[in-house]
Amino acid sequence: MCLGIPAKIVEITDADALMAMADISGVRREVNVSCIADGPLERLVGSYVLIHVGFAMAEIDEIEAQRTLEALEALGEAQETLEAITESARALDGARIEENPRFEAPRLGGRVS
């Protein structure tokens, strides 16, 4: 139900039967593109699709993918800002750190075994 893999459409192999050749890192399989065949099939060549049991079920939206990755990056920036704030707070608390040797920096990543 869930195993779907992104693949690149490299060729339309049978336009009448709605079949195209999908490529995943050099492995190829002919897939059925009925689910995404709204419009001329040729436009699919070069696009990335989600393959499940031999059918292309969705086109991967490049812009949305970028947006998601950017959100993850931004999380990184927010994280760094937070660390910077924490760092300066700790610097201010420097004296207290000396007194309390058991002070621990915030653990990142929760329980990383």
Added chain:
Amino acid sequence: MKYVEEFRDPKAAQRLLAAIARTVEEIGATKESPVYIMEICGGHTHAIFRYGLDRLTPAGVEFIHGPGCPVCVLPRSRVDECIELAERPEVIFTSFGDAMRVPGTGKSLMQAKAEGADIRMIYSPLDALALARRHPDREVVFFGLGFETTTPSTALSIQMAAREGLNNFSVFCNHITVPPPIKALLEDPYVALDGFVGPGHVSMVIGIHAYDFIAKDYGKPIVVAGFEPLDLLQSVLMVLEQIRDGRAEVENQYARVVPEHGNPLSLAAISDVYESRPSFEWRGLGEIEASGLRIRAAYRAFDAEEKFGIGYGAGSPREVSEPEGSACGLVMTGRAKPTDCPQYGIGCTPETPLGALMVSSEGACAAYWQYGGMRALEAAG
């Protein structure tokens, strides 16, 4: 691999885990009083365990493994019926690999194959069609299994068979839908959930509004998630943020694949070929209304139940109980962990599975066995 590798970046994972840890603290959740998040889809269960996400997230987050494993919820009687079909000499029985090792009352498809039944493992229903074309003298039956992700491909295959007049092809339809069991779980007083990670590929077909009832009627947040580790972590973070802020909304983390309203061509094929059964039996959950699909009368010629007189088409479905002493139903609905089942590791192991949860790679028990051993190792110190 494009659209895969980028979503496995360990540095981004670390950042997400840090944000998750912070949000859990803000909520005030702890090991004794955690936030319960259910991942509905078996593929998500598998991914969580494969990447050790359940051990990387803080103790205040507990994953409850949902019933989104179509193999796991398959009643034993259906497997028995598959074997019955396969043992007919004229039949070539085709199935996805997932179902091959699930034990029926007596044996599994794999064992029946070893005993001589013509059972073939295939990757796509298109391959079953090809077999039917190649063997006009045999009856090719395809075991149509799965949630809405897989339903369109079977529907389209039936439409193709109809167009070609491929009369020796039929489908043994066991397709089920996601929203009804979720509703059943939300109605269950014993199940306590704070939020959901929603099935990414099912949603690719049905869209995200199918889950509106979870937020509106039950006040729980749900985030539709992709399958790479960063997708899951980001979705968990989004669920936690909703909980922290007191929101209950449907959000789409997997927007690069999941369109808001699903896939119209897939949905059209499904409604052309299938209709809802009044009720359908789910292992562990019993009968659930309007949760299973059957082939419409117009396509009766391709319905294995009609052709061979089995299953729901053959009068009353047979009663088959759970394997002795096992807790499949409780584990599947998240009320128990695999390790709570008295048979786990004793009578029920991957080599000698009693139920589908130990066989299916998405089943909570199989995932625990394969990946969860680290927990025991760490506990032992």
Added chain:
Amino acid sequence: MLPIGNTAACVRWRLPDEDGQMNMERPTHLRDKIVTMAHGGGGKAMRDLIEDVFTSVFQPDGMEDQARLFDASFSVPGAALALTTDSFVVDPLEFPGGDIGKIAVCGTVNDLAVGGARPLWLSAAFIVEEGCEIALLRRIVASMDEEARQAGVRIVTGDTKVVGRGAADKVFVTTSGVGVIPPGRSLAASHVRPGDVAIVNGVLGDHGVTILAARGDLALSSNLMSDCAGLGHLMEAALKAAPGLRAARDLTRGGLASALNEIAQAAACGIEIVETALPLRPEVSGMCEVLGLDPLYLANEGRLVLFVPEDEAEAALAAMRSVDVGKGACVIGHVVSHHPGMVVMKTRFGGSRIVDMLIGEQLPRIC
């Protein structure tokens, strides 16, 4: 005294013809195109088949019921005889990068080599299904001959049986192999100890995935080829550079995971491998993603894992990389004292998971 390895005194190689050329095209007298029950009957038809298809190529010394073999290395005190046997039933019989014959020779040679033995002689028994094309047999025999040359071994005796249609899947091959382990060399899984380094000789899973694709029923195509290869020369190079080498295993059915588990259990040690260190081609990763397979369990036919003491790892790597089949040699993990008998993989996120033995068969999945 004959130098070790010189068997020329007693076994005849194929002789060059008048021009000094090795005549690879043998004249054939057999007119039959397919194997029939008569070819297994023990009479003239069988003799003709054997002579025309097998012995004209393998050229054993005489046609006695047994090969008589001499090698000076056996008279060295402390030398040990190594004996192995194996059966080959691969389907399909021919695939990109090899065939059942190539696997038969390489598999047998490798079983000897990973024990530190110098492979010398093979036997090859064939069970042939009635109706099998003789041209196919010739191709298999040619592969075996070629592979034997490369490995420096000879196929010295054999057997042929024919069974009725349906009683075998075209051709089954059973081999045994004999080699010599020089005195003082003792490789065993139980010698492996904490601190040792685990090294593989190249990318994993090519063979397993090639076979899956070649079966045709998954309709997947790629440029992948089987990694089938003899590992005798690789082992000798490694042993020379790293005399403290503890153990080696070839990674056939059950893949890397099964071999590592066997070693961990025999040595009563833990093994830790690093996910990001495992060498895989993108096509193999892609294929695994499509089918839902785990590359750790894929079969290989030209890959081994070996364990060396830490201070010999660099030398072992360099030596392996100087041999063709070892160009991709790399460290994948090491041996530890905790979690004895278990193999643990550090995932790319820094988490860990246990890598178990393969249970049953790996099946492609949709979920």
